[in-house]
Amino acid sequence: MNPQVEFNLALILFLPWFGILAALYWIYPRQPRTTARRAYDAVALAIASALAAWGMHWSMLNADPHAGAIWKQVLASSISYGLFLLVMTIALIARFRLFKAPRPNASR
Structure with a gap:
């Protein structure tokens, strides 16, 4: 296998799943969809992607060389996925607090 691919x-294997999660994060909830929210979402996705890539590279370089090649990949996948989900969870919670949808007046 090509060393760069390895x-x-x-x-590479998690990119489709990251894409699905990113699309769901971007699409829902549909309202309010302001320019500020689009910018916030774009920054959150960029940070999550960058941190996931960094975590994957860090874990590949720091994994125990005696554990075997497959365990480097397992560690890299776990760290990368965990960091992506961590950033997305924090961003989602912060987005709900920052960009609350206006509630209609309930007249009784």
């Missing part, structure tokens, strides 16, 4: 295999 080094990035964890990220």
Whole structure:
């Protein structure tokens, strides 16, 4: 296997799943969809992607060399996925607090 592909295999295999999660994060909830929210979402997705890539590379370089090649990939996948989900969870909670949808007046 090409060494560059092997080094990035964890990220390559998780890219479709990261794409699905990113699309769901971007699409829902549909309202309010302001320019500020679009910018916030774009920054959150960029940070999550960058941190996931960094975590994958860090874990590949720091994994125990005696554990075997497959365990480097397992560690890289776990770290990368965990960091992506951590950033997305924090961003989602912060987005709900920052961009609350206006509630209609309930007249009784």
